Structure formats: C-alpha cells, structure tokens
Amino acid sequence: MAHSFTPRYSQEQILRYTGGRLGIAAVPGAGKTHILSALAAKIIQDGRLQDGQELLIVTLVNSAVDNFRTRIESFFDNKIATLYKYRVRTLHGLAHDIVREKPARVGLEERFGIIDEREAAFIRREAVNAWLASHSLDEYLDPALDQSKRDWVRRDQLPNMLDSLAMAFIRSSKDRLLTPEKLRAKLDASFTPLPLAELGYSIYADYQRALAYRGAVDFDDLIRLALTLLESDDEFLARLQYRYPFILEDEAQDSSKTQERILSLLSGSLLPERSVSEVEGSFADDALRLRHNERASAQRGGPVGNWVRVGDPNQAIFETFTTASPELLRAFIQNNPSVDMPESGRSQPAVIALANHLIDWVMTSHPIPEVRTALSVPFIVPVPEGDPQQNPPDVSEGVKFISTKFTPEQELDAVAKSVKGFVDSFADIPVEEQPTIAVLVPRNTRGVEVVNALRQKGIEPIELISSTSETRAAAGSLSHLLAYLADPQSARKLAKAYEVWRRDWREDISLRAQVAKQSPAEEENLDDEGDAAMEEHRLATVSNAELLTTTSSILRKMVNVENFVAPSHAGDWLAGLSESEAEHVIAELADFRVHIQRWLSAVTLPIDQLVLTLAQDVFSSASDLALAYKLALVLRKAADDHPDWRLPELQAELVVIAKNERRFIGFSDDD
Structure with missing residues (x-):
C-alpha cells in the first residue's frame, strides 16, 4: 500500500512546484528528506518525464542515498513504476558518472583510478615532508623559543600544521579550477612576494605529480574535471540536460562554488563560461553570469532550469573543513522563488526559543559586525496541533547553563556524573520506553574520552564518532x-x-x-x-x-x-x-x-x-x-x-x- 501523509503548510507550497528554480530554507527537523522524496514521487506520478529521462536527486553523503530510494518507493503501490525514473547520487558520485563517460576529454586514461582519503593523505604527507626537508620555517617561529622548544615544534607541530594547511590549499585551488600551472602563472605575475602561497604551490605541484604518476585522481579532481568537461562539450552537456530534466538538491548549504556550477549547467540555469563570453564578454563573477542567463532565457521565452535546492544555511558544518559555503544557498534563495520550512516537531519550546534567540542575537547584536551574517532566518516554529510529530512538552528547566569553570578532566567527570544520574532515574522503566541521552563533543578525541568516562561509571554508550x-x-x-x-x-x-x-x-x-x-x-x-x-x-x-x-x-x-x-x-x-x-x-x-x-x-x-x-x-x-x-x-x-x-x-x-x-x-x- 502506498504511503500517504498530510503535508504541513510549507510542505503544501513545495508540492505545488511544477518547474523552474526553487530555493527552500529548512530548519532542523522540518522534514527536508521527506518532502523532497514526496516531490520526486509527484513529478514521476504526474508523467513529467519522457523516455530516456530521469529525475536526479543529489545528496551529500552515501548514507542518504538508500534513505531517499526507500522513501520515494514508499509512495508507490507498484515499485516497478519508479524503475529508471529517478537517480540518487552524491555530488562526488555524480561527478564520477560524468567524467567516466568521457575521460579522454579531460586528459585521463580510459581506466583511471580514484584514490581514497587514506592514500590522498599519505601522498600529501610525503609532499609536506619533502618540503620541510629542504625548507625552513624558522622565520615564523617565536624568537623567544629556546632550542629544545624549537626542535619540538619542528618535529611534532610543524608537520601536522603544514599538512592541514596543504589540504586546505589544495582543496581551495581545485574548487577555483586552479591547476598548479595556472597557479604558477599567477604567482609569477604577482608584484608582491607571497611566501605562504609559494609554499602551498610547491606542495600542491608535488601532490599532483604523484597522482599523475599513479594515473589517478582524488575526489576534488572529480568535481573539477566534471565541470571542465561540461563547459567544454556542448553536445555532451545537452545530452545530460535532456537526461535530467529535474534536479532536486538536498543539503545544499554544503555545496561549494564548483559543485553549484555543475548543477547549474546540468539544470540549464547556467551557460558554459565560454558561451557567455561569446555573447556578452567576460563576466566578473558567477552571479552576473546567472543573471545574464536568466535574461537570455526570458527573452527566448524558455525556462531557467528545473532545479530545487533544499538546505539549512544555519547548519553548514562542512564549511569548517571543506570549500563549502552556505552563502551560495542564501544567494540562491534570495534571487529565486523560495519557500521557508520553519515548522519542526523535533524540540521542545524552550529549546526552540533558545535557538531562535541565538539567531536573532547573532543577526542584530553580535559585537563583530562581520559575524552578523553567519546565521539567518527562518526562525523555528512548533508544529500545529494534529501534526503526527508533535513537539515534546515545554519544560523550561530543560535548558540549563552551567557557569562553573571546569578543567577538561573536571568537565568529563561532571558530564559522566550527570548522565549517570539521569540513567539511574529511569532504571525501573522498561528498556524500550526509556528516553535516550545525547552528548555532543567538539572533536573525535574528546568523544573517545567521554566514552571512556561513561564506561567507568558503568554506562555503555552508542558511539557515533569517527570509529567505534x-x-x-x-x-x-x-x-x-x-x-x-x-x-x-x-x-x-x-x-x-x-x-x-x-x-x-x-x-x-x-x-x-x-x-x-x-x-x-x-x-x-x-x-x-x-x-x-x-x-x-x-x-x-x-x-x-x-x-x-x-x-x-x-x-x-x-x-x-x-x-x-x-x-x-x-x-x-x-x-x-x-x-x-x-x-x-x-x-x-x-x-x-x-x-x-x-x-x-x-x-x-x-x-x-x-x-x-x-x-x-x-x-x-x-x-x-x-x-x-x-x-x-x-x-x-x-x-x-x-x-x-x-x-x-x-x-x-x-x-x-x-x-x-x-x-x-x-x-x-x-x-
């Protein structure tokens, strides 16, 4: 039996979508995945797809792929009706599909390899060690450091710090489509010495040479090369645009500039760079290019692409360690038809009030003006009466701030004791009815310490850190x-x-x-x-x-x-x-x-x-x-x-x- 649900008000607006571009800002617990699945099912059921066409759903992580498939199929009595009607891919998986069709066009062998995170880290570390062996960073060290401290920094601190710097430099360069050769040309043209940029270039060049020697690419290369292929092959791009007439993007706040451009091209929302320059000269930025394409499409009487982007700009955790930027989603929502999804039944009213206060304070009162754009509306709204996912009861004392200054060890002990007391308070309740507790930590290493502290109190937690x-x-x-x-x-x-x-x-x-x-x-x-x-x-x-x-x-x-x-x-x-x-x-x-x-x-x-x-x-x-x-x-x-x-x-x-x-x-x- 096909699954049915009663959509909330904002979800009703989304299900009225028939085409074009639509930006959706959703709060935590608003049902992003569910509404995208329902919209995908509706497009398929309405017969909007022709032979040889598929609805494309792009998500962030592999774990979401099967989730989407299960939810979409739940809307159909006969699952065969969905066969070859949609495709769910991660951004990297989509880029791999694109490059695999025409590898020679971007300079790759027919059977090119893709290195995983482990091998990429090893190659990068070798490049870092080679640079350190032939260069000195003494000019960046505090002159007051004694020799033993300097030796410790060189041995234990610099390699890790430089490795992190190199990873960020390489990712940023690839997201900007800067090969080592292009970067070298820019550095040679600079009138100002840029020693840190020279450092990054040297490691980047060694890293890419090592990849070329292996006949392989990394995940960031896949994104870069996919965009290069789409911008250089009009016939291939047109074929993919026909294949994917509708694109639904989940977790759009974690897309980078290059990833956004790939989806813009596939949806027909963005002309290839060279085509734009032929028509109207060279644009300074992508925003101008998008506006030009919208004007050109409007003059032709055609659509600007069927592209729905859903995300929460206030939840862009990937921004801290990748080239992702939530500002891209905010700009998309501002410049296109949009719908907010503010209703959420996940939290009790006191937690919602605190979250909304934080958003308001950051936007209006943060002491650093540049930070005031870090968070944005919509504010979270409790779900209406009758919603199947009602908010938990309002318990104002459920939000508590502890002003005590702890050492790291004291904090661990306090957290473990607090969890222990809470667990003991419902020990007589049947296991299946017992509430759960979540402990959030800033780093994986701290998570391991919390797990050990809980076990010392006789509590066996479920670990959700890097490795159990x-x-x-x-x-x-x-x-x-x-x-x-x-x-x-x-x-x-x-x-x-x-x-x-x-x-x-x-x-x-x-x-x-x-x-x-x-x-x-x-x-x-x-x-x-x-x-x-x-x-x-x-x-x-x-x-x-x-x-x-x-x-x-x-x-x-x-x-x-x-x-x-x-x-x-x-x-x-x-x-x-x-x-x-x-x-x-x-x-x-x-x-x-x-x-x-x-x-x-x-x-x-x-x-x-x-x-x-x-x-x-x-x-x-x-x-x-x-x-x-x-x-x-x-x-x-x-x-x-x-x-x-x-x-x-x-x-x-x-x-x-x-x-x-x-x-x-x-x-x-x-x-």
Missing part, C-alpha cells in the same frame, strides 16, 4: 601483533602480543571491576544460585588476572627472546623457569609459544592473509572477525599502492585507525 571503540580495539590489537612480528627480538612487544592473545581475559577482568561497583541493592536481588555462580566466576577472574599479570611481567623482563621463541638443543629459556615459576605459568607460556611460532611462520604470507591468520587466534566474536576482514582489505590495498612497504609501515596504518585519526566504518554485533 570496537573498531579501534580491533585495529589496536592487530597493530600490536604486527608490531611484534616486525621486531621479533623485542621483549616488550612480545609481552604486548601476549596480552592481545589473552584479550578475552582482560575484558573479563574489566567487566568484573564494573560488577564490583554495583550497589548493595543490586546485590540483594541475586538469589543463592546466582550468588554462587558469581563467586565462582569471581575466583576464576582473579586467577586469570594473576596469571595474565605474572606471565606478561616474565615476558617483558626476558633478555633473549630468541631462546624462548625458537629454542635450540643447547638451551631452552622456558626449561630454565621450571624451578622458579608455578606449573600453570609454565603451561601458559608453552601454550603462547605455540601461537607465536605459528604467527612467525605466517609472516611470509600476503598482508591480508597474515591479518586473517592472526585474527582467527585472537578474536572470537563475529563482529571482530568481520572487522579484521575489512582491516585486512585496507592493508592489502595499502600494500598494493606501496610495494616497498614492509610490516612497520603497514602496522602504522592500523595505529592511525586505532588512535581514531582516520574515519573507518566498522560493524556492530547486530550487523
């Missing part, structure tokens, strides 16, 4: 094993490998520590049988803890690791322990030695097979084994990209994931 603790733990465990295999003479690394091998014991000990913190009331709820089982488990846990500590200490103090791992007829280090250590310790070491010998014999395997071999011995849960498989594929790709890499370099890749320095999507137990 399970992913980091799995990557960390495998990295410790590879670290030992890369340096088999190290007693310290051997001891760490043993602790990984007995990771189930460590998790059991940690769980026991949490149980020990339970309240007397909780203990009273145990019956005699449960109490006996707990005591038996406690004794086993204590025994394992003692054995783990003793064995790890013995391995760490070992002088000659080889005599333990590969004993000769002349002497076996393990045999010499028989008089000083208990029998169960000797048995534990002997068992561990069997595994170590098997791991060392597997070192000659390809890295992915080695990782899976290790995983079979240290992981037992399905989710951990699935994670190991994904990590093995990551390392296999890294090894293919870098044939000269050995175990130390490959192990470093796992360390990056374990430290939460790179996003890695893992699995949950439910998956």
Whole structure:
C-alpha cells in the first residue's frame, strides 16, 4: 500500500512546484528528506518525464542515498513504476558518472583510478615532508623559543600544521579550477612576494605529480574535471540536460562554488563560461553570469532550469573543513522563488526559543559586525496541533547553563556524573520506553574520552564518532601483533602480543571491576544460585588476572627472546623457569609459544592473509572477525599502492585507525 501523509503548510507550497528554480530554507527537523522524496514521487506520478529521462536527486553523503530510494518507493503501490525514473547520487558520485563517460576529454586514461582519503593523505604527507626537508620555517617561529622548544615544534607541530594547511590549499585551488600551472602563472605575475602561497604551490605541484604518476585522481579532481568537461562539450552537456530534466538538491548549504556550477549547467540555469563570453564578454563573477542567463532565457521565452535546492544555511558544518559555503544557498534563495520550512516537531519550546534567540542575537547584536551574517532566518516554529510529530512538552528547566569553570578532566567527570544520574532515574522503566541521552563533543578525541568516562561509571554508550571503540580495539590489537612480528627480538612487544592473545581475559577482568561497583541493592536481588555462580566466576577472574599479570611481567623482563621463541638443543629459556615459576605459568607460556611460532611462520604470507591468520587466534566474536576482514582489505590495498612497504609501515596504518585519526566504518554485533 502506498504511503500517504498530510503535508504541513510549507510542505503544501513545495508540492505545488511544477518547474523552474526553487530555493527552500529548512530548519532542523522540518522534514527536508521527506518532502523532497514526496516531490520526486509527484513529478514521476504526474508523467513529467519522457523516455530516456530521469529525475536526479543529489545528496551529500552515501548514507542518504538508500534513505531517499526507500522513501520515494514508499509512495508507490507498484515499485516497478519508479524503475529508471529517478537517480540518487552524491555530488562526488555524480561527478564520477560524468567524467567516466568521457575521460579522454579531460586528459585521463580510459581506466583511471580514484584514490581514497587514506592514500590522498599519505601522498600529501610525503609532499609536506619533502618540503620541510629542504625548507625552513624558522622565520615564523617565536624568537623567544629556546632550542629544545624549537626542535619540538619542528618535529611534532610543524608537520601536522603544514599538512592541514596543504589540504586546505589544495582543496581551495581545485574548487577555483586552479591547476598548479595556472597557479604558477599567477604567482609569477604577482608584484608582491607571497611566501605562504609559494609554499602551498610547491606542495600542491608535488601532490599532483604523484597522482599523475599513479594515473589517478582524488575526489576534488572529480568535481573539477566534471565541470571542465561540461563547459567544454556542448553536445555532451545537452545530452545530460535532456537526461535530467529535474534536479532536486538536498543539503545544499554544503555545496561549494564548483559543485553549484555543475548543477547549474546540468539544470540549464547556467551557460558554459565560454558561451557567455561569446555573447556578452567576460563576466566578473558567477552571479552576473546567472543573471545574464536568466535574461537570455526570458527573452527566448524558455525556462531557467528545473532545479530545487533544499538546505539549512544555519547548519553548514562542512564549511569548517571543506570549500563549502552556505552563502551560495542564501544567494540562491534570495534571487529565486523560495519557500521557508520553519515548522519542526523535533524540540521542545524552550529549546526552540533558545535557538531562535541565538539567531536573532547573532543577526542584530553580535559585537563583530562581520559575524552578523553567519546565521539567518527562518526562525523555528512548533508544529500545529494534529501534526503526527508533535513537539515534546515545554519544560523550561530543560535548558540549563552551567557557569562553573571546569578543567577538561573536571568537565568529563561532571558530564559522566550527570548522565549517570539521569540513567539511574529511569532504571525501573522498561528498556524500550526509556528516553535516550545525547552528548555532543567538539572533536573525535574528546568523544573517545567521554566514552571512556561513561564506561567507568558503568554506562555503555552508542558511539557515533569517527570509529567505534570496537573498531579501534580491533585495529589496536592487530597493530600490536604486527608490531611484534616486525621486531621479533623485542621483549616488550612480545609481552604486548601476549596480552592481545589473552584479550578475552582482560575484558573479563574489566567487566568484573564494573560488577564490583554495583550497589548493595543490586546485590540483594541475586538469589543463592546466582550468588554462587558469581563467586565462582569471581575466583576464576582473579586467577586469570594473576596469571595474565605474572606471565606478561616474565615476558617483558626476558633478555633473549630468541631462546624462548625458537629454542635450540643447547638451551631452552622456558626449561630454565621450571624451578622458579608455578606449573600453570609454565603451561601458559608453552601454550603462547605455540601461537607465536605459528604467527612467525605466517609472516611470509600476503598482508591480508597474515591479518586473517592472526585474527582467527585472537578474536572470537563475529563482529571482530568481520572487522579484521575489512582491516585486512585496507592493508592489502595499502600494500598494493606501496610495494616497498614492509610490516612497520603497514602496522602504522592500523595505529592511525586505532588512535581514531582516520574515519573507518566498522560493524556492530547486530550487523
């Protein structure tokens, strides 16, 4: 049965859309995805598409693609009716589709490659290190710094800072369609020395040479080359314009200038640059070009493109680390027919009032005038009575400001205690009826600290940071094993490998520590049988803890690791322990030695097979084994990209994931 819904007033206005350009400013919780899906379904149902045409929905992230498909199909009794009628793509996916059709036109091989974020970061870091090896930034350092501080800055601070600078420089250059050659020409024509621009150019040029050597492009290149292709091939552009007569853009506040130009061309709202200059000379900016095209289209009596853009200019988080600009959406809304979507049932009135006050204060009273354009209307409005998503009840004390000055550690403890108190307050409510709590953090590293603080209070959170603790733990465990295999003479690394091998014991000990913190009331709820089982488990846990500590200490103090791992007829280090250590310790070491010998014999395997071999011995849960498989594929790709890499370099890749320095999507137990 087809899904139906009663649209709110603003949604009704949007569903009346029949063509042309439409800008929509939507507040959080206004139902952006739902209304775009409903509009897409309406256009399909109204028969607005001809043979060979598709409605194009452009979204920001891959996770939204399936969401759109599911929602659009929910409006149809027969899902076959939607077949080949629409396409949902991310901006980068769309750019890839465009470039893949005519790669030679933009100087690419037929089978060009696309490097991922990991490989791009590696290439960029190599270019940064090469620049630092041949240049000095001492002129930018504080003269008051002593030599040790200078060395610390050069070693630990400058590489990371320069890497961030290089990433921003390269992205900005590509968004402005500036190749290294064009940038070099501009620098040569400048009368003023620009040392930081020269720095960025040098790293950018090295980075692009490395990409060319690999016959590959990065994600920013895809956007740049797609625009270049559309502006240089009128026949190809016309074919795509026919294929996509309607374009619906979600999360438009996170589009960059180049991405906006691609959609402008596809929708027929923007003439190719060279066509415009032939008609009316060279325009100074895109706004003039758009206005010219609208005038030209009006004179022809034709449309200015069927393009609907939806977004929240006050929620442009990508602006901080990409070339996205919410000002582009604001300008589009101001210069075209527009509809506001102010109704939202997501928050209670006190939260809405606070959000609206912030918008008003920034726009009218912020002490820095330049900041007053950072936020804009519409203000958030509660949904009307009868709406299926009613606002939560008004609880004025639900908004609370804490004026206490905390150290970072004190803040963590205060947050954990607050969450603990709230969780305990509804402990008697059935789990499916319990409310949820969200903790927002400024950085991923802080998120990890909050997670650890909550776990110390006996609270198991759901993580939504770059990589979950399970992913980091799995990557960390495998990295410790590879670290030992890369340096088999190290007693310290051997001891760490043993602790990984007995990771189930460590998790059991940690769980026991949490149980020990339970309240007397909780203990009273145990019956005699449960109490006996707990005591038996406690004794086993204590025994394992003692054995783990003793064995790890013995391995760490070992002088000659080889005599333990590969004993000769002349002497076996393990045999010499028989008089000083208990029998169960000797048995534990002997068992561990069997595994170590098997791991060392597997070192000659390809890295992915080695990782899976290790995983079979240290992981037992399905989710951990699935994670190991994904990590093995990551390392296999890294090894293919870098044939000269050995175990130390490959192990470093796992360390990056374990430290939460790179996003890695893992699995949950439910998956």
